[in-house]
Amino acid sequence: MENFIARAEKTLARIHELAAISEDADGVTRTFGTPAFLRGSALVQSWFEQAGLRTRLDSIGNVRGRLVSQHPGAKTFVIASHIDTVVNAGRFDGPLGVLLGLDLLESLRARNVELPFHVELIAFSDEEGVRFHTTYLGSKVVAGSFDQSLLTKTDAAGISLTDAIHTMGGNAATLAADAIPADQWLGYFEAHIEQGPVLWERNIPVALVTAIAGQRRVELTFKGMAGHAGTVPMHMRQDALAGTAEFVLAVEQFGVERNTALVATVGKLDVRHAASNVIAGEVTCSLDLRSADADELQTAYEALYAQADAIATRRQLSLHWNLIQQTAPVTCDAGLNQHLTRAIADSGYPAVELVSGAGHDAVPVSFVAPATMLFVRCFKGISHNPLENAELPDIAAAIQVSEQFMLNLIAAN
Structure with a gap:
C-alpha cells in the first residue's frame, strides 16, 4: 500500500496544481473555452506529453493521450473524465478521474506491460455544460453523437459555440473526425468522487457504480x-x-x-x-x-x-x-463490472454497489461502448462546492483498485 500512497500523493499534488488555475481567486472556476480553462488544459496536456503518451488536442478541446498496442487490429479502451467545472467548484469533480488515469498509464508504461488493446486517456473539455447550457460536449464528440445544431447556441455574451471552438484553436467543421468509431471501442472506465454521502458514512473508500440515473x-x-x-x-x-x-x-x-x-x-x-x-x-x-x-x-x-x-x-x-x-438512465456493463468487482475484492475492500444520481461522461459513451465506473469516497458527500475533498488514503485505494482492474482486463484480452 505504501507505493499506492506515494502515487496518490503525486496525483493529489497535480489536482491541487490544476485547481490553482481559476477564473476567480476565491474558488475553482474553469468553464469551457475561457482563458483559465485553456491554461488548465495546457497544463494537463503537458503532463500527458511528459508521461510519454501520444498526445493531441482535438477540435472540441479534449486533451487526448494514447498508449499504443502493437497488436494488429487492436481496439481502444478509454479512461476519462472532465476538466471543466461549475462556478465556485471543488477540486476533485472530474480532475480526479483524469489524473488517476494518468497515473495508471504512467505505471503501465514504466512496467512495459504488453497491451492487447490501445489505451486512450481523455480529459473531456465540457461535461458540466455551464457556458452554453449543454452537457457532455466533449464526450459526445468522442462518442460520435454530437448534435451539430448546438454550434449556433450562444453564451451570456452572445458568443456562439462555433466561435468559441475557433477561439480555442479548434475547427467546428472537423468535429465528426474526432469520434472513435463504434466498432473500434473496447470499453470505457471512469473514476469519480461519489458526490453523495454513502461511502463517507460507511467509511468505505470505493464503490462500483451499477447505473446512472x-x-x-x-x-x-x-x-x-x-x-x-x-x-x-x-x-x-x-x-x-x-x-x-x-x-x-x-x-x-x-x-x-x-x-x-x-x-x-x-x-x-x-x-x-x-x-x-x-x-x-x-x-x-x-x-x-x-x-x-x-x-x-x-x-x-x-x-x-x-x-x-x-x-x-x-x-x-x-x-x-x-x-x-x-x-435516459444508463446501466453499466455487466462484463466490465465483473472485472471491477473482482478488482475491489482482490484489493481487500467490500464490493459496495451504488447508483449515481449525478450525470457523467459515461452516459453518452455507454451508447457506443461498454462502460463502467468507480466511485471514490468524498468528504460528507459534498460536491460542486469548495469544501469538496477526497482524502489521500481513499485516492490510494482508488489507484490500487483501478490498476488491478486494468490488469484484469489486460489478462482477459
Missing part, C-alpha cells in the same frame, strides 16, 4: 397579472409567485413520497420585475427529475406537469412548460 430538466413559467400589493383584494389576485410556490412544495412532496425511486428538485427561481410592493405577474422556475428507472422518470414527468397545470388553472394563471434536456 436518467434526467429530465424543465423550465416552466407561470403568468398571472402584476398588481399593486396594497390595492388588489386577496381573492382577486392572479399571483404567479404564489402559484410557483405551491408548485415548488408539490415537487418536494412528490419526491419525498417516492424517495427510493427518484429525486425531484426546483433549484432556480426568477421573478420578473420583482418588487416588494408588487404582486408577481410572471415567474420562471426550474424542475430537475432524476431516476435510474425510465418508467418512473416518465411517470414523474407527466404527474408533475399535471400538477403544474392544475395549479395554473385553479389560480387563473397561464403555464408555459419547456423540456430543455433529457437523458
Whole structure:
C-alpha cells in the first residue's frame, strides 16, 4: 500500500496544481473555452506529453493521450473524465478521474506491460455544460453523437459555440473526425468522487457504480397579472409567485413520497420585475427529475406537469412548460463490472454497489461502448462546492483498485 500512497500523493499534488488555475481567486472556476480553462488544459496536456503518451488536442478541446498496442487490429479502451467545472467548484469533480488515469498509464508504461488493446486517456473539455447550457460536449464528440445544431447556441455574451471552438484553436467543421468509431471501442472506465454521502458514512473508500440515473430538466413559467400589493383584494389576485410556490412544495412532496425511486428538485427561481410592493405577474422556475428507472422518470414527468397545470388553472394563471434536456438512465456493463468487482475484492475492500444520481461522461459513451465506473469516497458527500475533498488514503485505494482492474482486463484480452 505504501507505493499506492506515494502515487496518490503525486496525483493529489497535480489536482491541487490544476485547481490553482481559476477564473476567480476565491474558488475553482474553469468553464469551457475561457482563458483559465485553456491554461488548465495546457497544463494537463503537458503532463500527458511528459508521461510519454501520444498526445493531441482535438477540435472540441479534449486533451487526448494514447498508449499504443502493437497488436494488429487492436481496439481502444478509454479512461476519462472532465476538466471543466461549475462556478465556485471543488477540486476533485472530474480532475480526479483524469489524473488517476494518468497515473495508471504512467505505471503501465514504466512496467512495459504488453497491451492487447490501445489505451486512450481523455480529459473531456465540457461535461458540466455551464457556458452554453449543454452537457457532455466533449464526450459526445468522442462518442460520435454530437448534435451539430448546438454550434449556433450562444453564451451570456452572445458568443456562439462555433466561435468559441475557433477561439480555442479548434475547427467546428472537423468535429465528426474526432469520434472513435463504434466498432473500434473496447470499453470505457471512469473514476469519480461519489458526490453523495454513502461511502463517507460507511467509511468505505470505493464503490462500483451499477447505473446512472436518467434526467429530465424543465423550465416552466407561470403568468398571472402584476398588481399593486396594497390595492388588489386577496381573492382577486392572479399571483404567479404564489402559484410557483405551491408548485415548488408539490415537487418536494412528490419526491419525498417516492424517495427510493427518484429525486425531484426546483433549484432556480426568477421573478420578473420583482418588487416588494408588487404582486408577481410572471415567474420562471426550474424542475430537475432524476431516476435510474425510465418508467418512473416518465411517470414523474407527466404527474408533475399535471400538477403544474392544475395549479395554473385553479389560480387563473397561464403555464408555459419547456423540456430543455433529457437523458435516459444508463446501466453499466455487466462484463466490465465483473472485472471491477473482482478488482475491489482482490484489493481487500467490500464490493459496495451504488447508483449515481449525478450525470457523467459515461452516459453518452455507454451508447457506443461498454462502460463502467468507480466511485471514490468524498468528504460528507459534498460536491460542486469548495469544501469538496477526497482524502489521500481513499485516492490510494482508488489507484490500487483501478490498476488491478486494468490488469484484469489486460489478462482477459
